[in-house]
Amino acid sequence: MVIIRVEHVDKSFAGRHGNISIMQDISFDVADSDFVALVGPSGCGKSTMLRLIQGLDRPTSGKVEFRDKPVTSVVTGMAMVFQSFALCPWLTVSQNVAFGIEALGWAPDRIKAQVDRYVSVTGLDGFQEAYPRELSGGMRQRVGLARALAVEPSVLLMDEPFSALDPLTAESLREEILQLWRDPSLPPDAVILVSHNIEEAIQLADRIIVLSRRPAHVLADVHVDLPRPRDRKSSAFYDLTDRVYSLITEGGGPTTAPPVTNGATASQ
Amino acid sequence: MAEGGTIRPDDPGSAAAGRGAPKTTPLPGAARAAALYIAIPVLATAFAVATVGLSFGNFASYLPTAAVDVFYSFLRMSAAYALSLGFALAYGYYAATHHTGERVMIPILDILQSIPILGFFPIALVVFASLTPGSWPGVNLASIFLIFTSMAWNMVFGIYESLKTLPEELREAAATFRLRGVLLFRRVLFPATINRLVYNSVLSWTAGWFFLVEAEIFSTNSNQVLPGIGSYLSFSASAHNTDAFLAGILVLVMVIAILDFVVWRPMGKWAERFRYDTSPSGDVELIATSDTPSRLGRVTAYVRRGVRTARTRITTPLVQVAAIATRPVVSSERRRSALSYIGMGTILVVGWLMLIAITVAVFDVFSAPILPGIRVQIEHLPLAMGASTLRVVAAYAICLAISLPLAIFLSRSERAARYGMPTVEVIASFPATALFPVIIFGLIPFISPEGAAVLMLMTGMLWYLFFNVLSGIRGLPPDLDEAGRSFGLKGWKRFTQIVLPGVFPALITGSITAFGGGWNTLIVAEYLSVNPHQTLNLFGIGQAIDIGYALPNHTGYPLMVAALLTLIATVVAINELIWKPLYRKAVEKYRYD
Numbered sequence: 001m002v003i004i005r006v007e008h009v010d011k012s013f014a015g016r017h018g019n020i021s022i023m024q025d026i027s028f029d030v031a032d033s034d035f036v037a038l039v040g041p042s043g044c045g046k047s048t049m050l051r052l053i054q055g056l057d058r059p060t061s062g063k064v065e066f067r068d069k070p071v072t073s074v075v076t077g078m079a080m081v082f083q084s085f086a087l088c089p090w091l092t093v094s095q096n097v098a099f100g101i102e103a104l105g106w107a108p109d110r111i112k113a114q115v116d117r118y119v120s121v122t123g124l125d126g127f128q129e130a131y132p133r134e135l136s137g138g139m140r141q142r143v144g145l146a147r148a149l150a151v152e153p154s155v156l157l158m159d160e161p162f163s164a165l166d167p168l169t170a171e172s173l174r175e176e177i178l179q180l181w182r183d184p185s186l187p188p189d190a191v192i193l194v195s196h197n198i199e200e201a202i203q204l205a206d207r208i209i210v211l212s213r214r215p216a217h218v219l220a221d222v223h224v225d226l227p228r229p230r231d232r233k234s235s236a237f238y239d240l241t242d243r244v245y246s247l248i249t250e251g252g253g254p255t256t257a258p259p260v261t262n263g264a265t266a267s268q
Numbered sequence: 269m270a271e272g273g274t275i276r277p278d279d280p281g282s283a284a285a286g287r288g289a290p291k292t293t294p295l296p297g298a299a300r301a302a303a304l305y306i307a308i309p310v311l312a313t314a315f316a317v318a319t320v321g322l323s324f325g326n327f328a329s330y331l332p333t334a335a336v337d338v339f340y341s342f343l344r345m346s347a348a349y350a351l352s353l354g355f356a357l358a359y360g361y362y363a364a365t366h367h368t369g370e371r372v373m374i375p376i377l378d379i380l381q382s383i384p385i386l387g388f389f390p391i392a393l394v395v396f397a398s399l400t401p402g403s404w405p406g407v408n409l410a411s412i413f414l415i416f417t418s419m420a421w422n423m424v425f426g427i428y429e430s431l432k433t434l435p436e437e438l439r440e441a442a443a444t445f446r447l448r449g450v451l452l453f454r455r456v457l458f459p460a461t462i463n464r465l466v467y468n469s470v471l472s473w474t475a476g477w478f479f480l481v482e483a484e485i486f487s488t489n490s491n492q493v494l495p496g497i498g499s500y501l502s503f504s505a506s507a508h509n510t511d512a513f514l515a516g517i518l519v520l521v522m523v524i525a526i527l528d529f530v531v532w533r534p535m536g537k538w539a540e541r542f543r544y545d546t547s548p549s550g551d552v553e554l555i556a557t558s559d560t561p562s563r564l565g566r567v568t569a570y571v572r573r574g575v576r577t578a579r580t581r582i583t584t585p586l587v588q589v590a591a592i593a594t595r596p597v598v599s600s601e602r603r604r605s606a607l608s609y610i611g612m613g614t615i616l617v618v619g620w621l622m623l624i625a626i627t628v629a630v631f632d633v634f635s636a637p638i639l640p641g642i643r644v645q646i647e648h649l650p651l652a653m654g655a656s657t658l659r660v661v662a663a664y665a666i667c668l669a670i671s672l673p674l675a676i677f678l679s680r681s682e683r684a685a686r687y688g689m690p691t692v693e694v695i696a697s698f699p700a701t702a703l704f705p706v707i708i709f710g711l712i713p714f715i716s717p718e719g720a721a722v723l724m725l726m727t728g729m730l731w732y733l734f735f736n737v738l739s740g741i742r743g744l745p746p747d748l749d750e751a752g753r754s755f756g757l758k759g760w761k762r763f764t765q766i767v768l769p770g771v772f773p774a775l776i777t778g779s780i781t782a783f784g785g786g787w788n789t790l791i792v793a794e795y796l797s798v799n800p801h802q803t804l805n806l807f808g809i810g811q812a813i814d815i816g817y818a819l820p821n822h823t824g825y826p827l828m829v830a831a832l833l834t835l836i837a838t839v840v841a842i843n844e845l846i847w848k849p850l851y852r853k854a855v856e857k858y859r860y861d
Contacts, residue, residue, distance in 0.1 A: 100445035
C-alpha cells in the first residue's frame with residue numbers, strides 16, 4: 001500500500017538572479033514497510049524533499065500525497081529526526097521526548113507512560129533527568145529518535161541523522177535503528193532517510209532513490225536485495241556501492257539536460 | 269577639602285590603568301593625561317579615609333536616612349523594571365513573530381534607543397505632573413518612565429534577537445511536532461529568550477541606576493524634589509556634609525552589591541541552561557583558561573554578545589539601503605570611498621543647514637507669544653549645541669586615550685586581567701552619577717566648571733568604550749597576531765597594522781554607545797542649581813533644557829522643547845550620517861570571517 005506519493009514535484013527559490021530551480025519533475029512512491037534512502041550530491045535538495053513530504057514547505061508545482069490526501073501543511077503521522085538533533089537545551093531528556101506528544105493533547109499519565117517506553121526503547125534509561133548538553137552526540141541523537149518515535153508516526157523522516165556523529169558512534173546507532181526497524185511492535189510503517197553517504201544508504205535501506213545534481217531529478221530507483229545483516233566487505237555490497245556512485249558522478253550535471261529516464265525507474 | 273576627599277574611595281580600578289598605561293601605551297601624551305586623572309582620586313581617597321576615621325559616629329548617624337532614600341529609589345527601579353519586562357516581552361515577541369510589525373517596530377526602536385532619553389525627563393515631568401493631581405505622583409511617574417526608557421529597549425532587543433536567532437532546525441522541530449500557542453511559547457519561545465533576558469536585565473539595572481540617580485539629582489533643581497538617593501547625595505554634597513554623603517554612597521554600594529550577589533549571580537547561573545549552543549563554546553573556554561571568577565567570563569561573553577547585538581542592531585535596518593548603495597561596483601575602490609566621503613560630508617552639511625532652517629522656520633511660526641528673552645536664547649541653540657558637542661567630543665577623546673591602553677594592557681597580561689577586570693567591573697556597575705554632586709560641589713573650587721563637566725561626561729561614556737574595545741581586542745584572532753610577530757611586527761607598527769584594524773569595528777560600536785551615554789549625561793553636566801549660591805551653569809544644550817524647565821510660570825517651555833528637538837535631531841543626524849556609514853565600512857573592511 002502506498003503511503004506517500006510524490007508526483008511531478010518542482011521546487012524553486014527566489015534568488016538574487018531570478019529563480020533557482022532546486023528540483024524538477026520528481027516522482028516516486030513510498031509504500032508500507034519501505035525503508036527508502038534519498039541519496040545524491042550535496043546541495044541537490046534531498047533535505048528540501050524531506051521537508052516537502054512533511055509539509056514544512058510547499059512544492060512550486062506538482063503534489064505530495066500522504067495516505068491519498070494532499071499535503072498542504074504540517075502533517076501528523078510523520079516525525080522527523082534532525083541532523084543537528086534540534087533538542088531544547090532547557091528541557092531534560094524526558095521533557096524533550098515528551099515534546100511532540102504534549103502537542104497531541106494526551107493526558108499526563110499517558111504522556112509519562114509513552115515517554116518511559118520510548119526512553120527505554122532507545123536505550124536512554126537512567127538519563128531521563130539529564131540535559132542534552134550533558135550527553136554525548138550519540139545519546140543526543142537517541143533523544144531525537146525517541147522524540148520522533150514517541151508520537152508513533154507512520155512515516156519516520158531522517159535528515160542526515162548520523163552526519164554530526166563520529167564514525168564509530170554513527171555505526172552503532174545505525175545498527176540499533178535497524179533493530180528497532182525490524183521490531184514489528186514499534187511505530188513507523190515506513191522510513192525515509194536522507195543521506196549523502198552511499199554505504200550508509202545501502203546498509204540501511206531497501207530502496208535507494210538516487211538524485212542528480214541541482215536541479216535534482218531522479219536518476220534511478222535502486223532496490224537493495226542484499227540479505228541482512230549486510231556485510232560491507234562483501235563483493236555484492238561493493239558492486240552496488242560502485243553502481244550508485246557512478247550513477248551520481250556520471251548522471252546529470254548542471255549542464256546536462258534532464259535525462260529521458262525521468263521519474264522512477266526500477267533497475268534491479 | 270573634605271568633599272574633594274569623598275570623590276572616589278571606590279575607584280582603585282583606575283590605578284590599574286596607571287600601572288598599565290606606561291607599559292604598553294603607544295601614546296605617551298594620552299598616558300600623561302590618564303595619569304593626571306588618576307592622581308586626583310588616589311590622593312582624594314587617602315583624604316577620605318582620614319576624614320571618615322575621625323568622625324565615624326557622625327557618619328553612622330546618617331545611615332538610616334540614607335537607607336530610607338535608597339529604598340525609595342529601589343522601589344522606583346523595581347516598578348520601572350516590571351514595566352520594562354512586560355513591555356519587552358510583548359514588543360519583542362510581537363516584532364519577532366509578525367513580519368509586517370517587525371518592519372516598523374524595529375526601526376522605531378532603533379531610533380528610540382539612539383535618542384538621549386534624559387532630555388525627555390523635563391518634558392515627562394511636565395506631562396505627568398499635568399496628568400495627575402498634585403505634584404508627588406506626577407514626579408514619581410515621570411522618573412519611573414525615565415528609568416523605563418533606559419531599561420526597556422535593551423531588553424526588547426534581547427528578546428527579539430534571541431527569537432530571531434533560534435536555530436532553524438529547532439524551529440522546524442517545533443513545526444513538525446505541531447507545537448502551537450501556549451505550548452510553543454512555554455516549551456520553546458520563552459525559554460529561548462531567558463538567557464539573553466537575564467544578561468540584558470543586569471545591564472538594564474546598571475543603566476537604570478545611572479538614570480535614576482541623574483533624574484533625582486535633576487529634580488533638586490526645582491521644588492518637585494524626588495526623595496531618593498540622588499537627591500540625598502545632591503543635598504548632602506551641596507551642604508558640604510561629608511559624613512552624610514559617604515553614608516549615602518555606602519548604602520547605595522551595598523544595595524547594588526547585595527542585588528548582584530543575591531539576585532543576578534544566581535539568576536545568571538540558572539540562565540546558563542537556556543543557552544542554545546549545547547557544545548562547549550568559546551565563552552566557556554575563556555572562563556576555564558583565564559581562571560578568574562565566572563563573572564568575568566560572563567561579562568566578557570556579555571560584552572561580546574553586546575557587540576554582536578549592536579552590530580546587528582545597527583546593520584539590520586540598513587541592510588536594504590546598503591545593498592542598494594553598494595550594488596553598482598565602481599572599478600576603483602579608493603575613488604569610490606573618497607567620493608562617498610565627500611558625498612557624506614555634503615549630506616551632513618546640507619542636513620545640518622536644513623535643520624537650522626527648519627528650526628528657525630518653526631520657531632518663527634510658533635514664537636510669537638514667546639518672551640523676547642527666551643527668543644534670544646532659542647536663537648542661540650545651534651551655538652549651544654555646538655558647545656555641548658565640543659564638550660562631548662573632548663570627553664570622548666580622553667576616554668579613548670584611557671580605554672585603548674587600559675584594554676590592551678588588560679588583554680595582554682593574564683595577571684592584570686585576573687585582578688584588574690573584577691575591579692573595573694565593580695566600578696563600572698556603580699552608577700557614576702552618584703558622584704556628580706561631589707564633582708560639582710566639591711571639585712569645582714579646584715578644577716574649572718568646564719573640567720567638571722567633561723569629567724562627568726566621561727563617567728557616562730568611558731565604560732561603553734572600554735568594554736567594547738576590550739572585547740574587540742580579545743576577539744582578535746591569535747594566529748594573526750602570531751603571524752605579525754613572526755614577521756617582526758612590533759610596537760607602534762604592530763599597533764597600527766594589527767591591533768587597530770582588528771578592534772576598529774568594536775571601537776566604532778563603542779563610540780556609538782559612548783556618545784549615546786555622553787548626550788544623556790549633558791542634562792546634569794551643564795547645569796545644576798541646588799541653591800542660588802552654588803550653581804553649575806555652562807552654556808550648552810543641556811543647560812538650555814534645564815533652564816527652560818526651571819524658568820518660572822512655564823515661560824521656558826518653548827526653550828526646553830526647542831532645545832530638546834535640536835539635541836535629538838543632531839544626535840540622530842550624527843548617528844545616521846557618521847556612525848552608521850563608518851560602522852558599515854569597518855565591518856566590510858576589517859571583519860575576520
